[in-house]
Amino acid sequence: MAIDLFLRDGYEAVTVDQIASAAGLSPRSFFRYFTGKEAVFTHMIDDTGSGIAHRLEARPSDEGSWLALRRSFDEVIQMLDDPGRSLPMMRLIYDTPVLYGGHLRKQAQWNELLTAALTARLATTPSDDERLRAGALAAAAVSCFEYARLEWVARDGGRSVAELLDLAMGAVHPLPDR
Numbered sequence: 001m002a003i004d005l006f007l008r009d010g011y012e013a014v015t016v017d018q019i020a021s022a023a024g025l026s027p028r029s030f031f032r033y034f035t036g037k038e039a040v041f042t043h044m045i046d047d048t049g050s051g052i053a054h055r056l057e058a059r060p061s062d063e064g065s066w067l068a069l070r071r072s073f074d075e076v077i078q079m080l081d082d083p084g085r086s087l088p089m090m091r092l093i094y095d096t097p098v099l100y101g102g103h104l105r106k107q108a109q110w111n112e113l114l115t116a117a118l119t120a121r122l123a124t125t126p127s128d129d130e131r132l133r134a135g136a137l138a139a140a141a142v143s144c145f146e147y148a149r150l151e152w153v154a155r156d157g158g159r160s161v162a163e164l165l166d167l168a169m170g171a172v173h174p175l176p177d178r
Contacts, residue, residue: 002040007088011037011096041093042102048076049110056117065118066173069141072114073165080149083157090153107142114138144168 001022005014016037020030034040052072059068080086093099118134148164169175 002037003044003089006041006092011041011092011099038098038102041099042106045103045106049106049113052076052110053113053117056114057120061121064176065121065137066141066169067176068121069114069118069137070165070169070175073141073145074162076145077161077165080152080161087153087157090149094150094153107146110142111135111138114141140172141169144172 002014002019005018005022014037016030017027019037019040020027023030034043052075055075056068056072059071063071080090093103115131115135115138118137119131122134123130145165145168148161148168151164151168152159152161166175
């Protein structure tokens with residue numbers, strides 16, 4: 001409901017009172033669940049990073065880390081490949097500084113989750129050096145994903161996010177043929 005209001009009227013124009021009313025809540029009840037209207041928006045992506053990390057942990061152990069990272073984004077990409085809803089939402093995020101800031105904070109959390117999953121994958125006895133390597137790989141993959149989405153929005157959804165992510169990640173390190 002709140003997302004529909006944001007997409008229709010713009011993030012800045014929508015008030016907490018409007019969101020609460022659309023949800024059948026009082027403003028006071030709204031604040032029991034959310035700290036503000038930004039939290040409503042970022043709530044949607046709260047579990048995204050942990051989902052990516054879980055999929056990474058579930059990848060075959062003999063698969064290279066870079067390809068495993070790429071494949072771990074597949075489910076998120078499937079959600080984005082509905083440009084009718086996803087494209088306007090991503091535009092709203094990129095065009096609204098407070099939402100984009102929250103989006104980037106969430107991605108920093110993704111980096112930590114992916115770093116933990118990769119550290120365990122890279123070494124049987126994790127060391128500080130392995131954590132650094134894992135963190136660099138995680139940050140590079142998340143950055144590639146973000147840049148692929150930026151390009152997807154800039155291209156008005158003309159190419160799939162999957163194709164753009166393959167190009168971005170392939171620019172950093174070759175991805176084997178699947």
